[in-house]
């Protein structure tokens with residue numbers, strides 16, 4: 721297994737309440753020229769967690785940070801008009817906490833970041849530092 725020191729959280733930049741799947745993201749990322757979905761895990765609106773790229777493989781989700789990170793994406797991140805918004809459902813919030821805890825146990829010493837800490841983007845549209853790195 722490659723060395724993992726970061727867990728990086730993303731949103732799918734899709735509108736509030738709209739359901740998309742890991743397969744949808746796989747298509748979008750292939751259209752962008754990636755081999756396959758760039759994230760390792762996707763959290764659906766109902767809180768279920770779905771596998772993307774295998775954790776052993778370098779992801780394609782955060783420029784400059786992919787080699788040593790795991791990418792997690794929740795579905796949502798935009799309001800109805802397309803502006804950045806924390807659209808996480810209660811189930812998604814719970815699922816993200818559980819998933820992050822599992823990953824931190826699996827990769828001791830890893831820290832949790834938002835995509836927006838490495839790029840001039842709103843993604844994941846909530847304060848990761850406040851929620852996951854206090």
Ligand SMILES: [Zn+2]
Pocket residue numbers: 729730731781835843844
């Ligand atoms: Zn992102």
